[in-house]
Amino acid sequence: MGHRQSSVVKSAGTTDGDAARREAVRAEQEYVTRLYGRLDAERAKAEAALREGPAAGGGSAFQARVESAVATDEAARRLARLAGVEDALCFGRIDHRADGDGTGDTFYIGRIGLRDEDHEPLLIDWRAAAARPFYTATSGAPGTLARRRHLHLRHREVVRLDDEVFDLDGLAESERRTLVGEAALLATLRKGRTGRMSDVVATIQQEQDEVIRAGLQGVLVVQGGPGTGKTVAALHRAAFLLYTHRDVLERRGVLVVGPNATFLRYIEQVLPGLGETDVVLATVGELFPGTRATAADAPDVAVVKGDPRMADLVAEAVRDRQRAPEDGLEVEADGMTLKVSAADCARARDRARALRVPHNVQRRRFVHDLLEALALNRAEQYDQMVDEPLEQMAREGGLPKWLRELMEEAEDEPLLDEADLRLAKEALWLDPSVRSAIDALWPELTPQRLLSELFADPDGLARLGARAGLRPDEAALLHRPSSAEWTVSDVPLLDEAAEWLGVDDTADRARARAADAARAQEEQYAREVLQTQNASGLLNAADVIDAAGLAGRHHDDGPPRTTAQRAMADREWAYGHVIVDEAQELSAMAWRTIMRRVPTRSLTVVGDIAQTGNAAGAASWGQMLDPYVPGRWREQRLMVNYRTPASIMRVAAEVLAAVDPGQTPPESVRDDEAPPRAVELPVPELPGLVEGELDAIGEGRLAVIVSDARHADVRAVLPGAAAGATPEALDSPVVVLTTEEAKGLEFDAVVLVDPAGILAGSPKGGQDLYVALTRATRRLTVVHAGDLPPVLSSLA
Numbered sequence: 112m113g114h115r116q117s118s119v120v121k122s123a124g125t126t127d128g129d130a131a132r133r134e135a136v137r138a139e140q141e142y143v144t145r146l147y148g149r150l151d152a153e154r155a156k157a158e159a160a161l162r163e164g165p166a167a168g169g170g171s172a173f174q175a176r177v178e179s180a181v182a183t184d185e186a187a188r189r190l191a192r193l194a195g196v197e198d199a200l201c202f203g204r205i206d207h208r209a210d211g212d213g214t215g216d217t218f219y220i221g222r223i224g225l226r227d228e229d230h231e232p233l234l235i236d237w238r239a240a241a242a243r244p245f246y247t248a249t250s251g252a253p254g255t256l257a258r259r260r261h262l263h264l265r266h267r268e269v270v271r272l273d274d275e276v277f278d279l280d281g282l283a284e285s286e287r288r289t290l291v292g293e294a295a296l297l298a299t300l301r302k303g304r305t306g307r308m309s310d311v312v313a314t315i316q317q318e319q320d321e322v323i324r325a326g327l328q329g330v331l332v333v334q335g336g337p338g339t340g341k342t343v344a345a346l347h348r349a350a351f352l353l354y355t356h357r358d359v360l361e362r363r364g365v366l367v368v369g370p371n372a373t374f375l376r377y378i379e380q381v382l383p384g385l386g387e388t389d390v391v392l393a394t395v396g397e398l399f400p401g402t403r404a405t406a407a408d409a410p411d412v413a414v415v416k417g418d419p420r421m422a423d424l425v426a427e428a429v430r431d432r433q434r435a436p437e438d439g440l441e442v443e444a445d446g447m448t449l450k451v452s453a454a455d456c457a458r459a460r461d462r463a464r465a466l467r468v469p470h471n472v473q474r475r476r477f478v479h480d481l482l483e484a485l486a487l488n489r490a491e492q493y494d495q496m497v498d499e500p501l502e503q504m505a506r507e508g509g510l511p512k513w514l515r516e517l518m519e520e521a522e523d524e525p526l527l528d529e530a531d532l533r534l535a536k537e538a539l540w541l542d543p544s545v546r547s548a549i550d551a552l553w554p555e556l557t558p559q560r561l562l563s564e565l566f567a568d569p570d571g572l573a574r575l576g577a578r579a580g581l582r583p584d585e586a587a588l589l590h591r592p593s594s595a596e597w598t599v600s601d602v603p604l605l606d607e608a609a610e611w612l613g614v615d616d617t618a619d620r621a622r623a624r625a626a627d628a629a630r631a632q633e634e635q636y637a638r639e640v641l642q643t644q645n646a647s648g649l650l651n652a653a654d655v656i657d658a659a660g661l662a663g664r665h666h667d668d669g670p671p672r673t674t675a676q677r678a679m680a681d682r683e684w685a686y687g688h689v690i691v692d693e694a695q696e697l698s699a700m701a702w703r704t705i706m707r708r709v710p711t712r713s714l715t716v717v718g719d720i721a722q723t724g725n726a727a728g729a730a731s732w733g734q735m736l737d738p739y740v741p742g743r744w745r746e747q748r749l750m751v752n753y754r755t756p757a758s759i760m761r762v763a764a765e766v767l768a769a770v771d772p773g774q775t776p777p778e779s780v781r782d783d784e785a786p787p788r789a790v791e792l793p794v795p796e797l798p799g800l801v802e803g804e805l806d807a808i809g810e811g812r813l814a815v816i817v818s819d820a821r822h823a824d825v826r827a828v829l830p831g832a833a834a835g836a837t838p839e840a841l842d843s844p845v846v847v848l849t850t851e852e853a854k855g856l857e858f859d860a861v862v863l864v865d866p867a868g869i870l871a872g873s874p875k876g877g878q879d880l881y882v883a884l885t886r887a888t889r890r891l892t893v894v895h896a897g898d899l900p901p902v903l904s905s906l907a
């Protein structure tokens with residue numbers, strides 16, 4: 112570039128400029144073509160490795176099999192990584208100044224790193240330190256950069272370049288832009304929504320970069336208003352951490368917790384696009400292996416279930432299932448009544464409780480002690496049965512001397528020796544009435560059974576609730592039939608119960624899941640091969656079938672399941688890092704569940720206190736985090752809204768000021784869209800309005816966000832629209848959502864129906880309205896019947 116200027120060079124407009132630009136594009140095309148050539152070569156190498164397995168070497172057959180499994184696994188993973196980065200493989204270039212402290216180096220920045228045949232770097236992974244100036248340089252602080260260039264590709268073709276030439280001299284402080292790569296950023300933001308979040312690797316902003324590259328240790332809270340890129344930054348952070356700490360994190364895994372399944376689907380393509388495939392995405396409802404809760408409790412019930420006192424209630428419920436009968440134990444067995452005194456029962460209970468192990472493991476001790484007491488009692492009774500007539504005879508002088516001597520000797524010996532005792536206990540344990548008597552005192556419990564029996568028992572709830580500090584009305588809210596399905600707020604309680612009970616479910620579940628996993632792995636494998644085929648055109652159908660056969664052999668050999676699969680199946684898995692999105696929605700009990708999964712407390716917590724819609728959610732970060740890392744979490748704030756145009760944000764800001772004056776709304780980058788409007792319209796006329804909005808946005812997507820009260824009416828008049836948090840919801844041009852379901856998502860156009868109903872619908876109605884208003888990237892229409900709520904008066 113011949114000219115130096117501080118702003119973005121788009122088209123120079125002159126013939127000279129055009130020629131220079133064409134030349135620049137041609138030169139970059141050459142380089143990009145070379146990069147794709149390398150990518151293809153890498154893929155071919157990984158495919159060959161998959162097909163052929165490792166080279167034959169020495170060692171045992173077993174070792175060869177293990178090596179083969181590991182190598183195949185590694186090759187499949189590499190192939191998946193390479194398949195994910197096809198689009199926009201390279202998106203940037205930085206030129207360091209050749210003068211002063213600059214090195215004069217030029218680097219190309221891309222989704223993954225690539226080297227040429229001589230191992231010289233061709234493409235720098237965006238996460239590498241050498242790529243960092245691409246994200247951090249501003250006109251005010253360019254470091255040693257002379258120029259930053261954004262490359263825009265369509266498939267493998269370079270279609271446009273955006274340059275920023277840094278020239279410090281002659282630039283006033285006030286003119287120094289803080290936005291990085293403005294032209295590239297705005298071009299990205301203006302694109303229509305596809306229903307899936309895409310990565311922003313080409314346009315990461317400086318404040319986001321700080322979040323992404325923050326150290327692995329400790330708890331990082333990312334607090335930011337709607338549209339500030341918290342989610343997208345958190346996902347890039349996952350990719351960055353995996354890249355930087357691959358050794359630890361590939362083994363322990365990274366868990367991303369999101370609010371619901373639709374949201375997870377919305378974000379699931381981001382990580383593969385960044386070259387990462389092995390991250391666990393889950394909702395809180397899925398964190399307890401074997402349960403997939405999606406149902407929600409009524410808000411007042413959810414508040415009680417999310418309260419930390421529930422931990423005490425669960426503990427009390429477990430203790431309550433460890434009983435010593437006040438009158439002692441009596442069991443009919445062997446034609447007699449066996450007895451254990453109340454004191455002996457209490458002693459057995461206390462001895463078992465004193466063991467520092469969970470209930471189901473303590474039970475073993477309790478069972479042994481009680482069986483022993485029963486066995487002794489039986490022996491005593493037998494003894495008496497035999498002794499009594501003999502003693503009678505002895506008193507009457509009817510016994511020979513040798514028998515009298517024998518009886519005297521026996522008095523000093525124990526009734527049962529060790530072997531007798533063991534046999535006697537075994538025999539008793541086989542007796543159903545003995546077993547059920549002991550089970551009634553100290554049953555073996557699953558978390559599901561403990562909780563469903565507790566919730567179905569109003570008296571028990573009242574009694575144990577009082578011990579845990581619950582008010583009677585709070586305890587009463589927990590009552591429900593034992594057949595009720597598990598809700599999302601139950602999952603942390605199941606997890607809590609599992610801690611106390613010590614479920615030993617690993618063997619059974621592992622077996623069931625291994626079968627599933629093997630099947631999933633084969634499918635995944637075939638998908639990867641197909642993807643690669645599509646991407647590179649290197650494989651034909653026969654190869655795919657071949658490869659699928661390979662996958663079959665692979666799993667017969669018993670390969671290790673992926674870290675993600677093993678982690679999901681194991682309740683006690685300790686992740687290397689956990690990222691929690693929409694973290695403001697988590698209750699105190701949900702936090703306990705999360706924290707159990709990261710004993711190292713290496714977490715990224717992402718959310719916005721101003722958007723808390725769950726009455727059991729967070730009022731402040733300290734409230735949730737201080738119990739685990741008192742004062743030891745750090746907070747980073749994101750202040751720029753990349754989603755919502757300024758004109759819409761002004762309306763949302765007024766709502767926020769009314770519901771939560773302490774919170775500052777973010778500043779919008781976009782100021783280029785139609786102003787939001789309010790329309791008084793009966794619901795039956797909604798389809799016409801929706802039609803018009805769809806025309807206005809062209810290819811994009813539209814959401815009708817509606818109060819719970821009018822949800823059914825709106826669905827009835829829009830029968831063609833998708834509804835609810837379902838997978839189809841993301842792919843459909845029009846979707847009807849509640850505010851809860853819309854959380855974290857975004858749409859080109861939003862039609863918000865019944866704002867008064869949203870405000871009145873829950874204790875957090877104001878926050879819900881704020882969330883709903885901030886989902887649009889381009890157009891917002893508020894539909895109301897009757898007066899507009901005063902907080903929206905600026906729309907009138």
Ligand SMILES: Nc1ncnc2c1ncn2[C@@H]1O[C@H](COP(=O)(O)OP(=O)(O)OP(=O)(O)O)[C@@H](O)[C@H]1O
Pocket residue numbers: 296299300308309310311314315316319335336337338339340341342343344719753754854855856857885
């Ligand atoms: N640096 C960036 N470059 C391009 N687009 C960006 C950038 N940062 C954010 N965006 C876009 O802004 C939109 C909002 O981002 P995101 O959903 O991550 O925000 P959020 O803070 O999680 O919002 P909310 O709290 O409302 O859920 C997304 O479309 C995202 O792709």
